[in-house]
Amino acid sequence: MRxxxxxxxxxxxxxGSPTRTLLMMLAMSIGxxxxxxxxxxGEGARRYVVDQFSSLGTNLVIVLPGxxxxxxxxxxxxxxxxPRDITxxxxxxxxRSRAIKRIAPxxxxxxxxxxxxxxxxxxxxxxxADLLEVRHMSIGIGRFLPEGDIHESAxxxxxxxxxxxELFGNEQAVGQWVRLGDRRFRVIGVLAAQGxxxxxxxxxxxxxxxxxxxxxxxxxxxxxxxxxxxxxxxxEQAKHDAEEIMVQRHSxxxxxxxxxxxxxxATFDRILTTLTVAVGGIAAISLAVAGVLxxxxxxxxxxxxxxxxxxxxxxxxxxxxxxLLFFAEAALLSSAGSVAGLALGxxxxxxxxxxxxxxxxxPPWWAxxxxxxxxxxxxxxFSVWPAxxxxxxxxxxxxxxx
Amino acid sequence: xxxxxxxxxxFTVGDQQVAALRDISLRLDAGEYISIMGPSGSGKSTILNxxxxxxxxxxxxxxxxxxxxxxxxxxxxARVRREKIGFVFQSFHLVPRxxxxxxxxxxxxxxGIPAEERKARxxxxxxxxxxxxxxxxxxDQLSGGQRQRVAIARATVMNPTVLLADEPTGNLxxxxxxxxxxxxxxxxxxxxxxxxxxxxxxxxxxxxxxxxMLDGRIVSDEQRAK
Numbered sequence: 001m002r003x004x005x006x007x008x009x010x011x012x013x014x015x016g017s018p019t020r021t022l023l024m025m026l027a028m029s030i031g032x033x034x035x036x037x038x039x040x041x042g043e044g045a046r047r048y049v050v051d052q053f054s055s056l057g058t059n060l061v062i063v064l065p066g067x068x069x070x071x072x073x074x075x076x077x078x079x080x081x082x083p084r085d086i087t088x089x090x091x092x093x094x095x096r097s098r099a100i101k102r103i104a105p106x107x108x109x110x111x112x113x114x115x116x117x118x119x120x121x122x123x124x125x126x127x128x129a130d131l132l133e134v135r136h137m138s139i140g141i142g143r144f145l146p147e148g149d150i151h152e153s154a155x156x157x158x159x160x161x162x163x164x165x166e167l168f169g170n171e172q173a174v175g176q177w178v179r180l181g182d183r184r185f186r187v188i189g190v191l192a193a194q195g196x197x198x199x200x201x202x203x204x205x206x207x208x209x210x211x212x213x214x215x216x217x218x219x220x221x222x223x224x225x226x227x228x229x230x231x232x233x234x235x236e237q238a239k240h241d242a243e244e245i246m247v248q249r250h251s252x253x254x255x256x257x258x259x260x261x262x263x264x265x266a267t268f269d270r271i272l273t274t275l276t277v278a279v280g281g282i283a284a285i286s287l288a289v290a291g292v293l294x295x296x297x298x299x300x301x302x303x304x305x306x307x308x309x310x311x312x313x314x315x316x317x318x319x320x321x322x323x324l325l326f327f328a329e330a331a332l333l334s335s336a337g338s339v340a341g342l343a344l345g346x347x348x349x350x351x352x353x354x355x356x357x358x359x360x361x362x363p364p365w366w367a368x369x370x371x372x373x374x375x376x377x378x379x380x381x382f383s384v385w386p387a388x389x390x391x392x393x394x395x396x397x398x399x400x401x402x
Numbered sequence: 403x404x405x406x407x408x409x410x411x412x413f414t415v416g417d418q419q420v421a422a423l424r425d426i427s428l429r430l431d432a433g434e435y436i437s438i439m440g441p442s443g444s445g446k447s448t449i450l451n452x453x454x455x456x457x458x459x460x461x462x463x464x465x466x467x468x469x470x471x472x473x474x475x476x477x478x479x480a481r482v483r484r485e486k487i488g489f490v491f492q493s494f495h496l497v498p499r500x501x502x503x504x505x506x507x508x509x510x511x512x513x514g515i516p517a518e519e520r521k522a523r524x525x526x527x528x529x530x531x532x533x534x535x536x537x538x539x540x541x542d543q544l545s546g547g548q549r550q551r552v553a554i555a556r557a558t559v560m561n562p563t564v565l566l567a568d569e570p571t572g573n574l575x576x577x578x579x580x581x582x583x584x585x586x587x588x589x590x591x592x593x594x595x596x597x598x599x600x601x602x603x604x605x606x607x608x609x610x611x612x613x614x615m616l617d618g619r620i621v622s623d624e625q626r627a628k
Contacts, residue, residue: 016499315509316484317479395456
């Protein structure tokens with residue numbers, strides 16, 4: 001018997017009992033749709049987190065003071081030293097590395113911001129002109145911190161969007177003076193509204209030159225150095241260089257921690273991918289249930305078509321051929337169910353995407369492939385027993401309908 | 403040429419052994435017309451199933467065209483059924499969801515014959531049996547006589563050497579029955595060996611050779627003079 005004829009015969013017998021066929025297809029397609037929708041959600045969550053991280057800045061390497069030791073007491077405690085501060089000169093020295101494109105030193109503290117009778121407590125960030133690029137911020141009105149000597153403490157500041165609204169309302173802010181702690185600063189720019197990006201509300205920030213912030217908080221140490229590597233390939237090199245330069249400058253002491261955004265991102269990526277796989281796996285259980293249903297219904301079909309099977313044997317179909325016919329039925333059923341399930345799943349994902357527009361919902365290709373393969377696999381696997389039963393029927397008894 | 407040598411067939415019913423065929427030896431020559439008669443339970447259907455390779459003997463040998471077919475495996479026996487044997491049943495056994503033409507086509511599909519050749523052969527047969535205008539009808543839209551004619555067309559489409567008919571007129575009225583019988587007898591002009599199982603003496607009397615069975619044994623095997 002030819003393959004095309006086998007498929008045609010099988011589809012003919014499926015069409016012969018449309019209700020049964022439709023119900024089995026429905027079970028299959030619900031299983032496939034469940035896998036598609038749930039993995040789409042998981043993948044959407046993963047991409048959301050990854051996007052959030054990237055909005056912090058790309059190819060980011062961060063230097064922070066102190067060493068996170070995993071082996072009990074750190075070397076500083078043993079020798080009675082505390083970690084050295086990171087200074088502005090340290091930050092500038094990092095630019096010697098060819099892997100590093102630009103840096104932005106960061107000092108953070110809080111101070112009282114006031115204009116006339118209005119005042120409130122704000123987070124003040126001291127940095128340089130490059131922060132704008134490194135942190136992917138954008139300026140709304142005016143301009144950002146001026147380029148120039150990093151040690152120069154100019155009395156200028158850039159306001160977060162919300163700060164500007166609270167102090168100035170709809171008035172012109174650029175060019176006006178505000179008081180920050182005991183110093184007066186001239187507003188030279190206002191940041192564009194950005195909302196929250198991973199914990200730091202830039203809308204409520206006041207940014208001043210790093211030297212001015214040091215004077216304001218009476219310190220000379222940095223909270224962080226943000227480094228932007230030349231490209232993705234240079235991230236490891238940049239991290240290594242930053243560590244080496246810091247060790248050199250701190251007389252051989254490894255007392256800073258250098259982390260890459262990639263490492264953090266990779267961890268989140270792993271966790272969320274695992275979650276997606278797990279959720280998809282749970283959904284795949286419904287496919288197994290659909291498989292059992294197919295087996296059950298096929299056993300009934302064998303019982304109902306006993307005479308036909310007997311006839312096929314009398315007409316010269318060997319047991320192998322009968323088995324093949326039932327496999328073909330299962331395969332056709334599963335494929336049709338998969339296609340319907342995919343349509344259902346993609347429609348479901350689209351609806352979820354409409355309801356939660358921030359979530360980039362789309363099923364990953366491997367989940368779609370796995371769902372279809374599982375549907376086809378379970379369909380054929382669970383038809384083995386019914387098919388064998390049909391093939392083993394005694395032709396004389398089958399023709400008599402026994 | 404077909405030969406059964408000392409064939410026995412026993413069934414196990416509950417814990418009892420029931421002998422359906424007891425030591426049957428029988429030889430059929432090519433082109434013969436044989437009727438097998440006897441009351442129900444005499445083993446006449448079992449002998450037909452044996453000849454059609456639907457049933458295996460408990461002991462004894464079955465020779466078809468000189469070779470033993472008893473030892474063939476399922477695949478090989480199916481091939482013999484496909485190429486050498488045609489069946490006509492009392493209750494027609496047409497597949498209800500297939501049209502008359504598709505039912506006739508079925509053995510050729512199983513044999514893997516290309517579609518164009520199948521179409522051509524079906525068309526010729528339908529015309530020969532006067533079924534051309536019924537080709538696209540489903541079995542339940544056909545009369546009993548038409549159904550049996552479709553079944554005969556299906557049994558002969560592979561040009562078998564043996565045609566086995568089990569009570570072919572059992573579900574038909576007298577006139578239609580005779581017509582069907584004449585159709586079957588007409589096939590002998592092509593050298594087919596025709597074996598008809600019946601309990602109707604009048605039908606049995608039409609064949610040259612008549613075998614009577616009782617309790618699994620052949621009690622008489624008469625050759626009518628020409």
